[in-house]
Amino acid sequence: MITNQPTEEDFERVTIECLTQAFNLLFKVYQNYQEYDEDIHEDVEMGDIWNHNVGTIRTSTILLHQAVESFMKSVICRTSPLLLIEKNRADWPTLPMKTNKDFDSLYTISGESLVATFCAVESELIIDNKLIEFIEKIRQNRNKSIHGASNIEIKPTELLDDILNAFTYFFGRDKWFLHITNFNLKNPLFGYYDWEFEDAITYEFLDFVESVIGRKKMNKHHETNIIGRRYHCPICKDTIDAEYGEMNSKWTFLHPNTPNSENVHCLNCDGNYKVTRENCTTESCKGNVISFEEEVRYKFCLSCFQEQKE
Numbered sequence: 264m265i266t267n268q269p270t271e272e273d274f275e276r277v278t279i280e281c282l283t284q285a286f287n288l289l290f291k292v293y294q295n296y297q298e299y300d301e302d303i304h305e306d307v308e309m310g311d312i313w314n315h316n317v318g319t320i321r322t323s324t325i326l327l328h329q330a331v332e333s334f335m336k337s338v339i340c341r342t343s344p345l346l347l348i349e350k351n352r353a354d355w356p357t358l359p360m361k362t363n364k365d366f367d368s369l370y371t372i373s374g375e376s377l378v379a380t381f382c383a384v385e386s387e388l389i390i391d392n393k394l395i396e397f398i399e400k401i402r403q404n405r406n407k408s409i410h411g412a413s414n415i416e417i418k419p420t421e422l423l424d425d426i427l428n429a430f431t432y433f434f435g436r437d438k439w440f441l442h443i444t445n446f447n448l449k450n451p452l453f454g455y456y457d458w459e460f461e462d463a464i465t466y467e468f469l470d471f472v473e474s475v476i477g478r479k480k481m482n483k484h485h486e487t488n489i490i491g492r493r494y495h496c497p498i499c500k501d502t503i504d505a506e507y508g509e510m511n512s513k514w515t516f517l518h519p520n521t522p523n524s525e526n527v528h529c530l531n532c533d534g535n536y537k538v539t540r541e542n543c544t545t546e547s548c549k550g551n552v553i554s555f556e557e558e559v560r561y562k563f564c565l566s567c568f569q570e571q572k573e
């Protein structure tokens with residue numbers, strides 16, 4: 264018998280872990296750079312930092328490839344993990360007189376055999392040419408990374424886009440953000456500094472993605488249309504501004520995105536908030552999306568975040 268056969272969930276967990284780590288490696292490089300002020304940013308450009316961190320890009324590329332292979336394995340496991348075994352079936356140690364073999368001690372398929380099997384099994388996924396080309400591209404980039412050429416051509420922009428594409432292909436829109444923030448949330452150290460602040464600071468992941476791949480490419484990974492006019496979130500901004508400086512990023516959008524919409528959705532906290540459509544009372548502001556705080560009974564503008572005069 265072959266013991267300890269893996270399940271679909273085992274490989275899915277590894278997929279998410281690899282994608283999360285591939286993302287976080289790049290994020291840490293960006294976050295570290297953000298800690299320096301504008302004067303230093305003028306002296307040292309982000310491009311130089313990426314060049315310096317070529318090893319990190321390489322590792323992230325390998326993790327992305329690992330994630331893609333694990334995902335294909337998870338889909339195959341839905342039919343049977345036995346399909347992953349490389350060994351000729353006649354040589355399987357499965358007859359009663361043979362000693363049990365642990366699945367992990369066997370060679371498993373990879374490369375072309377893995378793709379062919381992935382395409383052969385039943386799955387809810389739409390497996391089209393575009394997906395197969397994507398998988399092939401990830402494999403080639405991984406080869407470029409490990410074959411020792413010192414100047415790998417993979418740029419962080421392309422790599423991050425690919426990491427998000429993998430998240431969205433495999434798990435659907437908005438899932439990249441859900442999995443990345445979940446990893447933080449499950450950290451045993453989460454909340455020891457300040458629960459609310461640590462919960463709200465996740466907007467830095469959104470800032471990072473926007474700064475590297477741009478809003479247009481980012482839009483395809485979210486259900487909410489993020490191309491429209493952006494607003495402050497009444498909760499996130501309030502939390503960050505309360506004690507820890509100032510949140511300038513705006514990740515809140517009219518939902519639905521229509522001129523008279525009376526609801527906004529925040530990508531960061533996933534909250535929906537009612538708004539009234541009145542002109543902001545601050546002269547320099549052209550905002551007309553006003554939030555109302557029931558408990559303290561004051562209105563404030565989600566464009567400039569100023570309290571509204573009666």
Ligand SMILES: [Zn+2]
Pocket residue numbers: 496497498499500529530531532533534
């Ligand atoms: Zn929010």
Ligand SMILES: [Zn+2]
Pocket residue numbers: 543544545548549550564565566567568569
């Ligand atoms: Zn305003």
